[in-house]
Amino acid sequence: MSKPKLALYWAASCGGCEVAVLDISEKILDVAAFFDIVFWPCAMDFKYKDVEAMADGSIDLCLFNGAIRNSENEALAHLLRRKAKVLVAFGSCAMDGCIPGLGNLTTREAILETSYQDTPSTVNPQKIRPMPEYAAPEGELDIPKLYESVRTLAQVVPVEYFIPGCPPQPTQILAVMSAIMQGAALPPAGSVIGAGEKTCCEECGRPRQEKHLKRLYRVWEIEPKPDECLLDQGIICMGPATRSGCGGLCVKANMPCRGCYGAAPNVIDQGVKMISALGSAIDAQEPAEIDAILDQIADPAGTFYRFSVPSSMLYRKQTSA
C-alpha cells in the first residue's frame, strides 16, 4: 500500500510555521515515515511543475501556511486546493491574515512608497519600483504581483480545517499529526483543530478581579506583577477575546496575550470582542475622562486586530467611505 501524501506550503509568511513543524523534534521522522512528502519548498527540493503534474486530489493532506497577498500566493492556493483532498489553513496567516494582514490597514501604494522611497535607509532618486514584467535580452521575466489587500486562505479557496497560532504550538501540531497517523476520524469540515475550546484566560491561571481600569499601560511602561491578571493591571491582554490552545505561553512569561490564536470559539470578530470587553473594564463615566484613558492605546486597530484584520468583519481599510 502506498503511503498517504503530504504537502506543506508557505505563502505570505515569515517561516515560523515551518520552524514550528520541525519543532516537533524527532517526531518529524515518524511523520516522514508515515507520509510520502511530495511538496515542501522550505525543506525539500520540489518545483511547482512537479505539483502541476500530480493528479487532482492526489495529495491526501496539505498544510498551507501564509496569507494570500500576491499572484503567486493565489496561484498556489488554487493549485494546491485542486491537488489536495484535505486542505488545512495552518497558522494565523492562513487562518486570519496575521501580521501581513496589518497591510490591510493601509494601501498597496502606501506600502510601496514606504518600502521603496520613504525609509531612512533607502536611496532611490530615480524612484525605481519593482516591475512585474521585464523584457530582458534573454527573454521575458516576471515576478509575482502585489495585491491591494491581504486575504486569508479561506477567502480564496474552500478550506477543510484551521490550525491557529503564530506559530501553532509544536505540541498541538504533534497532537493533530498523531491523531491523523493513528487513523482518528476527522472532525466536520470547517473545524478549528489543534486548539482549545475556551479563551486564553482559561489557561492563564492568574487570579482575576472585577476590573476598574483608570490607566492603561504599554508593556514597557510598567513591570507587571506576576500573580495578578494583566488586564487588571491595566495592560491590554487579548486573553478574553482569544482562543485557548497555546498553553498561555505569553502570560506565563509575564507578557500579555497578543491574540495569535485568533477569535475565541463562537466569536465572529476578535478585535471587536476585545473592544467590548475593554469598554466594560474601563472605570470612567465622563467622555473627556474616557478619551484620556483611550488615548493611552497607541494603535487601537493594530492592538485589537494584530492577527485578524483580513478575517475581521471590516476586512480592510476602506478607501472610499
Next chain:
Amino acid sequence: METNNKRFEPRIVGFLCNWCSYTGADLAGTSRMKSAPNLRIVRLMCSGRVDPSFILRAFQLGADGVLVGGCHPGDCHYQEGNYKALRRVLLLKRVLRQFGIDERRLRLEWISAAEGEKFAKVSNDFTEEVRALGPLALETSALETKTEGMETEEVAA
C-alpha cells in the same frame, strides 16, 4: 440639484434601549411627530447590551449609519449600562477611523422616555448627516477576487 426620487436614501440601524430611547421613539410616534423613515429600530433591553459586533455587523450587511440610543447618564435602568455603551462607542469610533470609515456614521444619543421630540430630531438630523456622507459599501475579499482574478489565471497559465 438632485430630485426627490433620485436622492440617496441611507439605511440606518438604530439600537435603542427599552426603557428610555425606544419609549422616546414610541412617544414620537404616538404624538404624531414626523421623523425620517430611514431609521430601522432594533429594541434591546439596554444600550449596554449593544455589543460592538452588532454595530459592525450592521455596517457589514449594508447599513450606512448606526444609531445607539440609551438613557441619559445616571438614568440607566441597570445602573451603568449606558456608560458601557459610551465607552464602547468611543473606542469603536477610534477603530473605525483606522479602518477608513467616517466616525460620524456611528452616533450615540441619550434620549429619555419623555423626549419624543428629541428622538424625531435625532433621527432626522442623523439621516441628513448620513445622506451627506453617501452610501457605505464595504470592500470585501470577494471584490478582490473579482478585480484580481485575471492576474491569477495569467500566472497559473
